[in-house]
Amino acid sequence: MKKLLNVMQFGIMGTGIGFFMTTISVYFMGGEGCTVKEMLIWAVASFLCGVVTTIMFTDKFKLAVSTLIHFVCVFGVVLCADIACDYNNSITDTLKNMLPAFLIIYIIVYLLTYFSSKANAKQVNKVLGEKNIK
Numbered sequence: 363m364k365k366l367l368n369v370m371q372f373g374i375m376g377t378g379i380g381f382f383m384t385t386i387s388v389y390f391m392g393g394e395g396c397t398v399k400e401m402l403i404w405a406v407a408s409f410l411c412g413v414v415t416t417i418m419f420t421d422k423f424k425l426a427v428s429t430l431i432h433f434v435c436v437f438g439v440v441l442c443a444d445i446a447c448d449y450n451n452s453i454t455d456t457l458k459n460m461l462p463a464f465l466i467i468y469i470i471v472y473l474l475t476y477f478s479s480k481a482n483a484k485q486v487n488k489v490l491g492e493k494n495i496k
Contacts, residue, residue, distance in 0.1 A: 368416065369413055369416060372412045372413055372415050372416045373409040373410070373412045373413045374409070374412065375412050375415075376408045376409050376410070376411045376412015376413065376415060377405055377408045377409045377412060378408075379408065379412070380404055380405065380407065380408020380409070380411065380412075381404075381405065381408065383408075384401065384404045384405075384408070399447075400447045403443050403446050403447055404443060404447075406443075407439050407440060407442070407443035410439045411435075411436050411439055411440075414432060414435040414436055414439070415432065417431055417432055417435075418432055425472070425475060425476060425479065426472070429468065429471075429472045429475075433464065433468050436464075437460070437461075437464050440460065440464075441453075441456060441457075441460065444456050444460065
């Protein structure tokens with residue numbers, strides 16, 4: 363039950379973030395042509411992206427593996443939402459439009475997370491080393 367609650371919390375958090383991002387996107391696109399169907403599709407996609415994010419908080423995989431799994435799942439969800447909303451003429455167009463941005467974002471986030479984790483581990487080891495000396 364606790365695991366289900368955790369998954370639901372991540373899904374709801376994903377929905378909240380997704381609605382925020384969708385609203386901003388609609389605003390900057392002039393708000394024209396956005397339908398209830400599209401909002402529902404993006405709400406479901408956001409929920410699923412939130413659920414997939416639980417993998418980033420598990421110690422079962424190394425950071426690189428977790429990031430790769432997250433990338434594939436989120437990209438798949440967004441690709442399906444894009445197709446369901448009929449935003450592009452073909453899957454090839456969709457891939458050309460989305461893949462570069464996804465790769466750049468994931469590479470930057472991975473590097474920031476990696477170096478932040480290393481810095482945190484170094485700081486913890488330093489503090490533990492000082493406690494062992496005393």
